[in-house]
Amino acid sequence: MLTVTQPGLWCATGGFHIDPSRRVDRALITHAHSDHARRGCRSYLCAQEGVEVLRLRVGREASVTGLRYGERLEVNGVAVSFHPAGHVLGSAQVRLEHQGEVWVVSGDYKRQADPTCAAFEPVRCHTFVTESTFGLPIYRWPEPGLVFDEINAWWRSNRERGRTSVLFGYSLGKAQRLLAGVDPAVGPIFVHEAVRQFLPAYAAAGVNLPATDLATAEKVAAARGEALVIAPPAGGEFADMSGIGGVSTAFASGWMLFRAARRQRGGGRGFVLSDHVDWPGLMATIRETGASRVLVTHGVAGPLVRWLNENGWQAEALSAHPVLAAQTVVDAG
Numbered sequence: 001m002l003t004v005t006q007p008g009l010w011c012a013t014g015g016f017h018i019d020p021s022r023r024v025d026r027a028l029i030t031h032a033h034s035d036h037a038r039r040g041c042r043s044y045l046c047a048q049e050g051v052e053v054l055r056l057r058v059g060r061e062a063s064v065t066g067l068r069y070g071e072r073l074e075v076n077g078v079a080v081s082f083h084p085a086g087h088v089l090g091s092a093q094v095r096l097e098h099q100g101e102v103w104v105v106s107g108d109y110k111r112q113a114d115p116t117c118a119a120f121e122p123v124r125c126h127t128f129v130t131e132s133t134f135g136l137p138i139y140r141w142p143e144p145g146l147v148f149d150e151i152n153a154w155w156r157s158n159r160e161r162g163r164t165s166v167l168f169g170y171s172l173g174k175a176q177r178l179l180a181g182v183d184p185a186v187g188p189i190f191v192h193e194a195v196r197q198f199l200p201a202y203a204a205a206g207v208n209l210p211a212t213d214l215a216t217a218e219k220v221a222a223a224r225g226e227a228l229v230i231a232p233p234a235g236g237e238f239a240d241m242s243g244i245g246g247v248s249t250a251f252a253s254g255w256m257l258f259r260a261a262r263r264q265r266g267g268g269r270g271f272v273l274s275d276h277v278d279w280p281g282l283m284a285t286i287r288e289t290g291a292s293r294v295l296v297t298h299g300v301a302g303p304l305v306r307w308l309n310e311n312g313w314q315a316e317a318l319s320a321h322p323v324l325a326a327q328t329v330v331d332a333g
């Protein structure tokens, strides 16, 4: 049903691409991260919850259509539907059905709790195309509640020492998940413009986030070490934090599982919080789909493909393709 072409996954029968890497006529988009959603396509189809954030990514003028989760649309004889992926607001798995055959393309997904987006729903299929950003048995995420306890304790202890807390996380998804999990009683919260631009879409989707203000050096300095600043890793003015007094930095990402110790020596903390599925989550999900065939993309495919083939599945890596290989790990875990 799907083949890998130069712009990415292509459904010849339906006449559409999924998350194409270049301009195509008809693009089905799993979510609005920049390695999945690109400008310039003639039309976009995505989950309804993701329409607003996708427009911010591909431009107001773009032709974007949303489907409610689970709603079916016939596209040239292929039944298309979107199902929650639990990755970021509006993220979806794409289900395709044609002549009794069902494929599901996961996009990026996670199985852990995240109050800022609809929870992942396993979808039965014959062929499952899964991401494997963290496709190694060493990747097992701690409980998000415990991670937020650590983050809040770090913020409190910084405040007691009069140091501003600057927490780096990807601007779409991770930053809002951080906002939803931090304790607003500790102090004022400021967000970088790159984070703030997405907040109206979250509010419109009914996601409850604490009150925040735009992070400027003056406002943060005026909070005299009590504030938390949430900024993307390439945080513009917050890459240079001179002028706001003492600062403690931290990074929230799945990659922090093994980088935490090293970063700590450099003065920054690492918090293990990922929007991607970990190894136990991959195993559970693949079983729940009931798929006999698994195609692995978007990350380290080799070990997962080997494990699946040794344990009764028919598995293959899609990431051998140069275009898909080049897409790996752009959205920072």
Ligand SMILES: [Zn+2]
Binding pocket: 031, 033, 087, 108, 331
């Ligand atoms: Zn993503």
Ligand SMILES: [Zn+2]
Binding pocket: 033, 035, 036, 108, 298, 330, 331
């Ligand atoms: Zn991705």
